[in-house]
């Protein structure tokens with residue numbers, strides 16, 4: 217079986233989403249999956265050129281916006297509207313239910329935009345509530361193990 221290649225993109229303001237991404241990388245990287253993590257700083261739509269499997273790991277700020285380091289990537293996707301039909305992705309969305317109206321909107325915004333551009337989401341979005349008293353990295357590690365299994369099943373079906 218060929219190893220899956222996965223790129224995790226971390227959108228973060230105070231480091232939580234990056235920590236979560238690194239824990240997920242440590243969990244999934246191995247003989248069956250080649251995983252790399254990139255913080256979104258400086259990235260633009262080009263990161264999706266060539267397609268592949270991506271995991272967006274993003275927190276939420278402002279009025280339900282993507283964090284500052286994700287803005288360039290988000291806005292370049294909006295402006296250039298590339299065809300992302302060769303992209304499959306998952307989303308880990310970090311937020312806080314105190315912000316009831318905009319809960320986890322950073323990750324949800326990426327989901328909406330990527331799917332508008334033709335990318336295919338694998339599985340449901342993982343939502344984490346910073347007020348819940350749970351550790352996002354623990355929830356994300358458990359979620360990611362199921363998610364990568366789904367990715368493998370879909371890749372097998374497509375082959």
Ligand SMILES: Cc1cc2nc3c(=O)[nH]c(=O)nc-3n(C[C@H](O)[C@H](O)[C@H](O)COP(=O)(O)O)c2cc1C
Pocket residue numbers: 227228229230231232233234274275276277278279280281283310311312313315318319320321346
């Ligand atoms: C100023 C500020 C604004 C925030 N706005 C939102 C929001 O609109 N919606 C939401 O779900 N969470 C919001 N959050 C919660 C963060 O997204 C959450 O704490 C997240 O885990 C932070 O991750 P990070 O360290 O990767 O940036 C906000 C947090 C702060 C400090």
